[in-house]
Amino acid sequence: MSxxxxxxxELRGAQKSSKGVSLYSRYVNRPAGRLLAAGAYxxxxxxxxxxxxxxxxxxxxxxxxxxxxxxWWLGVLVCAGLAVGFAFDSADGQLARLTGRGGPDGEWLDHxxxxxxMILVHGAVLISFFRFGELPGEGWLLLPLGFLFAAVLTFCAxxxxxxxxxxxxxxxxxxxxxxxxxxxxxxxxxxxxxxxxFCLVFLLLGAPGAFRxxxxxxxxxxxxxxxxxxxxxxRELKALRAG
Numbered sequence: 001m002s003x004x005x006x007x008x009x010e011l012r013g014a015q016k017s018s019k020g021v022s023l024y025s026r027y028v029n030r031p032a033g034r035l036l037a038a039g040a041y042x043x044x045x046x047x048x049x050x051x052x053x054x055x056x057x058x059x060x061x062x063x064x065x066x067x068x069x070x071x072w073w074l075g076v077l078v079c080a081g082l083a084v085g086f087a088f089d090s091a092d093g094q095l096a097r098l099t100g101r102g103g104p105d106g107e108w109l110d111h112x113x114x115x116x117x118m119i120l121v122h123g124a125v126l127i128s129f130f131r132f133g134e135l136p137g138e139g140w141l142l143l144p145l146g147f148l149f150a151a152v153l154t155f156c157a158x159x160x161x162x163x164x165x166x167x168x169x170x171x172x173x174x175x176x177x178x179x180x181x182x183x184x185x186x187x188x189x190x191x192x193x194x195x196x197x198f199c200l201v202f203l204l205l206g207a208p209g210a211f212r213x214x215x216x217x218x219x220x221x222x223x224x225x226x227x228x229x230x231x232x233x234x235r236e237l238k239a240l241r242a243g
Contacts, residue, residue, distance in 0.1 A: 021187065022188075022191045022193070022197070023184075024194045024197055025090075025194055029086055029196050033088070034094055036088055037050070040091060046095075047096040047099070048105070050095055051088075051089070051092040051110055054086075054089045054091075054092065055113045055116075057081050057088060058082060059117070062121050062124045063124070064078055065124040066127040070205040072205070074206075075203045078202040078205065079199050079202045083196065083199045089114070115156075118152050118155060122144040122147050122148035123144070125215065126141060126145065132208075134208070143215065146223070147222060150219065150223045150225075153226060154222065154225065157230060161233040164237055165240060168240040192218065192221040193225045197218075201214045
């Protein structure tokens with residue numbers, strides 16, 4: 001079995017493109033996932049087992065949001081659990097590319113876990129608001145539902161854009177165009193929509209008002225990004241049809 005240093009070098013050479021990736025994912029989550037993938041490789045784990053570990057960290061943290069009264073220590077544990085789950089979510093794909101053991105089943109499982117965590121995390125916030133929050137008004141209960149709508153629609157629309165784009169490229173292959181340089185400005189602009197940044201808002205659980213405010217700001221940002229992404233993806237797919 002290769003040494004850890006060799007495995008890390010091979011993983012660095014098997015990274016996905018950084019185009020359209022925020023600074024958090026590029027400089028925090030992917031490197032953390034690379035270390036976890038190397039450890040998983042040394043332990044003989046499969047990509048699907050790594051996905052299951054990611055789900056365990058993520059779903060236990062989400063359950064804590066719904067079941068435990070908000071506090072500062074809970075916020076730290078939830079943030080850490082979600083962030084570790086996110087890093088393992090990066091590790092499973094990196095391990096699959098390293099070992100060549102990825103497949104449709106693994107990709108399907110990964111997407112199912114991703115979709116489930118989006119639904120459950122906002123559902124857990126709604127339950128926490130209802131059980132423990134002294135809300136300024138009942139309208140606040142609609143906020144997690146709105147955030148849930150924006151997050152899931154962005155995820156599903158983006159996944160469809162990717163799959164339809166691949167199908168169109170396979171049906172009418174065109175010469176590959178030079179890769180566009182990675183934009184640091186874009187990477188910074190995408191930070192508020194990054195799941196890793198979303199995890200950080202749970203550090204505010206000990207201050208309910210601050211948590212609501214931070215959560216509301218991120219919900220508004222996601223709504224803006226959703227509108228922008230929908231227009232962008234529609235135009236891209238329309239261009240593919242015209243081409």
